[in-house]
Amino acid sequence: MERFTRLEAFAAPLGLANVDTDQLIPARFMKRSRAEGYGQFLLHDLRFEADGSPKPGFVLSDPRHARAKVLVAGRNFGTGSSREAAVYALWDFGIRCVIAPSFGDIFASNAVKNGLLPAVMPESGVEALMEALPGVGYAVAVDLEACTVRCGDLALAFSVDPVRRLQLLNGWDDIDLTRRHLPEIAAFREARLAAQPWTMPRLGAAG
Amino acid sequence: MSAPRTLFDKLWDSHVITQREDGEALLWVDRHFVHEGSHHAFRKLDEKAAPLAEPGLTFGVADHYVPTRNRHVIGDKEVAGMVDRLSANAARHGFRLFGLDDPAQGIVHVVGPEQGLTLPGLLIVCGDSHTSTHGAFGAYAFGIGASEVAHVLMTQTLWQRKPKRMRVTVSGMLAPHITAKDLALHVIARIGANGAQGHALEYDGSAITALSMEGRLTLCNMSIEAGARCAMVGPDETTFAWVRGRPYAPSGADLDAAIESWRGLTTEPGSVFDREVAIEAAEVVPIVTWGVSPEDALPITGRVPMPDLADPARAAYLADALGYMGLEPGQKLSDVAIDRVFIGSCTNARLEDLRAAAAVLEGRKARVPGLVSPGSSLVKRQAEAEGLDRIFIAAGLDWAESGCSMCVGMNGDLVGAGERCASTTNRNFRGRQGQGARTHLMSPAMVAAAAVTGRLADVRDLPTREG
Incomplete structure (x- = not known):
């Protein structure tokens, strides 16, 4: 997994609250292989008209935001379906950090597993950031060591679960960590099935 | 004496394999449901050339993309490919698949309870946010993304931080024509679509006890729409009656022992929740x-x-x-x-x-x-x-x-x-x-x-x- 430490990049002011994962990537695109990237599907139905042309007025239709690596959004970002494809769409578009007052739990977990930072910033901070962005050409600096976002003269604090922060800073892969615990897992399994045999399905795998 | 424990505390404690200093715990997974949309996770398994850790605890269901009419011929090539890939993965890794032509096929969150795969006290995951449904049995059930699905496929475990505890108590009785769905929407409207974020949500009170298993399933299902990490109802006679006789549920002496153990899955008096919400059932109307x-x-x-x-x-x-x-x-x-x-x-x-x-x-x-x-x-x-x-x-x-x-x-x-x-x-x-x-x-x-x-x-x- 890619490490996340500091990011100096452009931030797109999305602003919207309750951006669910169905909007981040509509279901009809998820059958496709990721080989060609999911970036073109990011927020597809908010971004494009039925004929495929960009919707005027939508933030990502603005060429200034084509290279954005940070997205600033309203509360409850990534709510809804557990589809990790929502993170793939953000990542493949180029987004490495989403700043919002709150996140859907499953989305936040999926984001970290892919190296994308879900930065929790109070409503007041998000509002201040949205206001300040046009004045600085939408440039921000995200510092995960210090948990701050700098935008011109503004320095805003954000929070992230401490464990997730370490995972992002170090680029840790869970599975490698877990494999160190294989003997404990085997012992747990044996003890559980001995004490509570009913936890095993009655019919075997052959059903 | 130790502090009184909630139902969720008990579910959590009984699944902890090891605890890290940073607070994350490695949890044992009793049931893992996969579906044809889980193809990203199986690809990760292939990339690591890893075997499926527990075929006997893994169950596949074809539900997300399957046609509901003329289903023996799938016109959409991409969908046909996904359904075939799930069958191929089931055959290769040796897990039970409720495939398109299986008489017990259905939506994963309906099939699990119907087959007796969903039981009180289990930790149940699936790459689908509505996995919270299974908590209706007093199980710890939650949805996960593809990376976590891959982790469970490879290790039958998950790293989790313990969520906060929240209780919604619904007193009185729901009026005629008022259903669990109305109650669920009432709760979500009251606390917001992120009102239970970061929390394990337990439902309690006379109106909950009076719900059928179907009603409890609906209520726990919709709890993800309030942002809950998982939701649950304490198991009782209604739960045990549902489980009895299901194909994969324990039977005979095993069932007696199981029920004895499930009776302990209660929130002890004096338990402390991080958040409490009280609702009068009589106030719930069609929503x-x-x-x-x-x-x-x-x-x-x-x-x-x-x-x-x-x-x-x-x-x-x-x-x-x-x-x-x-x-x-x-x-x-x-x-x-x-x-x-x-x-x-x-x-x-x-x-x-x-x-x-x-x-x-x-x-x-x-x-x-x-x-x-x-x-x-x-x-x-x-x-x-x-x-x-x-x-x-x-x-x-x-x-x-x-x-x-x-x-x-x-x-x-x-x-x-x-x-x-x-x-x-x-x-x-x-x-x-x-x-x-x-x-x-x-x-x-x-x-x-x-x-x-x-x-x-x-x-x-x-x-x-x-x-």
């Missing part, structure tokens, strides 16, 4: 959603909200949502005409749900087209044995096979752009049921009432045989 988030829910007797000029952000949200939904501020909800109905999904397509809808539709005609997709193939067969299919068909609705269908719009069952659908499903998100689709969530009986009146309607105004 419909009007907007694009499940929190946008109001009694059917109400009106579409007016913008609050003192709150510009809220006013902008409202204008945007109403623009998408094609509604006017202040419009009476019961004046809103609909174009079609859908009865289905992991939320509301169990036998009790189909019976409730059929009771309203019996002897009546639907004014709009609609689709009924049972929660599982076994539900379908039982409904047909009871003659419910004939009631739906006589009313003018389509009676189809089981799958996620028009709830998620992955299989081609779509609501057209600009069309308004009264739906028993769980999400009224923009475009969820199809690009430009307008979804109103409600209970099965309320959907039936909308079908026969052609508008959002109060089921209490329509007499049924059962009163």
